[in-house]
Amino acid sequence: MEAAIRQLQSLDYVHTSFFTNSAYEQLAQKLTEASRGVFSRALCLSGGSEAVEVALKIARQYFVEKGEVQRSRFITRRQSYHGNTIGALSVGSNVKRRHDFRPLLFDVSTISECNFYRHGLVGESEAQYAMRAARELDAELSKQPPGTVIGFIAETIVGATAGALTPPKGYFQEISRICVKHGVLLILDEIMCGMGRSGKLFAFEWEDVRPDIATCGKALGGGIQPVSAVLLSDKIVDAIQAGSGSLKGGHTFMGHPVGCSVALEALAILTEDGFLEDVIAKGRVLEMKLKQAFSSHPHVGAIRGRGLFWAIELVSDRTTKEPFPADARLNELIKRSAFTRGLLIYPGGGTVDGTVGDHILLAPSATADATELHEIVDRLSLAVDTGLKAANSRIDQWAADRRKKLTR
Template sequence: MNIGSPIPPATAVHPDTTHVFHRQLQHQLPLAVSGRGITLTDASGKTYLDACGGAAVSCLGHGHPEVLAAMHAQIDRLAYAHTSFFTTEVAEELADVLIASAPAGMSHVYFVSGGSEAMEAALKMARQYFVEIGQPQRRHFVARRQSYHGNTLGALAVGGNAWRRAQFEPLLIDVAHVAPCYEYRDRAPDETPEAYGQRLVAELEQSFARLGPENVMAFVAETVGGATAGVLPPVPGYFKGIRELCDRHGILLILDEVMCGMGRTGTLHACEQEGVVPDLLAIAKGLGGGYQPIGAVLAQKKLVDVFRAGSGLFQHGHTYLGHAVACAAALAVQRVI
């Protein structure tokens, strides 16, 4: 087919004819052409119930008029400005909205383009924080088995999905993994939920002791388990115990709410129901509802103040972070929520 020629009518894309490097290379994919509400429609006119919202993303469904209007209005004004040189009104407004409803002490939002990027940024923030305060020996993360934090290398390293990690293991940083909070499988018959949670906290403390707590940067966990183990809520007191343990040793708590956050559990942030406040909080899927690629890290003021008083910069960045149209979409989604 000549460049610039119209695409021939098709109802599906065959793996032998596509030039797209699809995630599945042996399957014929239906050609999605429209979406409205809870349904997607392919080129043959077949309608699908988008029951899982893609990858748990489309919290407002497809084609929400207020979100579309906000995106149109933003793209007519400004689609993109590089964040090394400019900020935008819409990014500032979205950050204000997110901080107004954030856990106590959160002061700043670092925008990225998705959940994996948010987790990568959080990991690097933790490392730079300890370098800035004169503790460069802190080099270890501790996370949980049967967890999922994304597919980029840092996020994959802290994640505990064995199948996803296996072939990339030689590329991953060494991370200590402890048991997940999986009451259904792992709580002993004679053990209360609270006692089970404290047993897990004790296991984490043993992991810190083995590494040397002065060498540990952060404990990383999904507040509610997501893409690997299923929906695993923490037992009462589990995260409070972890917060106290981390505080005792000056270790940061990074919570991954990419999937479970932004209203998915009945409060905007799942950690609100646990009565704990993390040092860094990653959000994404429900932030933009699938209308544009966006994620974010919410950071405690004490961390941001260290960066500001020290090097004055976060040594990290991506071309599309803080994208104006993505921020406009997310702001509209949050207003509807």
């Protein structure tokens, strides 16, 4: 807040076509330094969807600069979300958010999300599954006419659509190897999972990969300013510098000094000694408490996450992993019940395939202490049981109505 006020009092706005500003320059420098050599440039924008749009366009520009103008296709994953603007919605797979806009969206290729709980085979280890899931990308790239694909875009940890879906070890390394093999770009969307949420500044640091392009937002603005960023590796920067020399396309409020000065402050906190270690330690507390509360719960099929980014997936039967009927709207009932208990959660439906399945996403503040984390899970427990009771009574009522109709 103080950083925003200070910035407003010194330089409130300049257009980037005339001027740069020191908050923007410092933020770009700090972000690239924090990536430890993965990225060499950063562009700052106003929101997550805008960052994804810009990332997609820069990926296309990279190939245009190299004379590979026939490249126009992106490959994406099912059960993913990259934002609500047309390009971002096109590369996303969130069925409900896309539904009404499908005629406006461009065509992409889609491979399965990496979900061992749902797609692992009997007798298959998680590591074997990770390779099988990654090789879907290889198969898809081999199917496409040579030289037509721009890149593969994925959320490093899937957020809203599948509920804190963390990648098994080795998955992204294999994905990265496949992208290099086929000469396509790896674009990681870290709008939700990045900036410390996973316990590392960039969630891809857990995976030991070097994306060509990444996006970040949300926590970058300390939760109070609309600011996001697109980070570019040398490979992208060099191609543009050797070609036209400038990015095609700008936005009126890009590099806004107020957003950037708040982001600088937020980044200073995120990279303070011990901050991310603290997120990891608190994440362990949250994980332990979630497991205590839900490991034996008859309707919780999976508990997953990393750092302070966790989810539970609800099922009607733990053995078959059968979800609740979508019409029962279980996740919304839990949200409502949690709200009355003073707990704000991020519920999601369509967890399994875009239509059925329910999950509850938790992303508590890094300032929460152990007592508060326990309190969150205690309240969630009550909310889950209340939501289940309401959903089950809806389901019983439908069954009774059906029986009545049949006996008429």
